[in-house]
Amino acid sequence: MLLKLAALGALGYAGYKYYEKNKDSFRVGSTSRAQPALAGGPLSSEAHVQSSPDITNG
Secondary structure, X not given: OHHHXXXXXXXXXXXXXXXXXXXXXXXXXOOOOOOOOOOOOOOHHHOOOOOOOOOOOO
């Protein structure tokens, strides 16, 4: 039981330290960015929507 509690505490502490290090990326409604943040990594700003070739117009 004590080992599980220690592991849970370690995970919580690691999560807290990660949040503190990267808290600017977790802010909602930040006006410091020129563009809204996009999910998917550095190429997301080049992403666009494509229709599926399997869909028929009919």
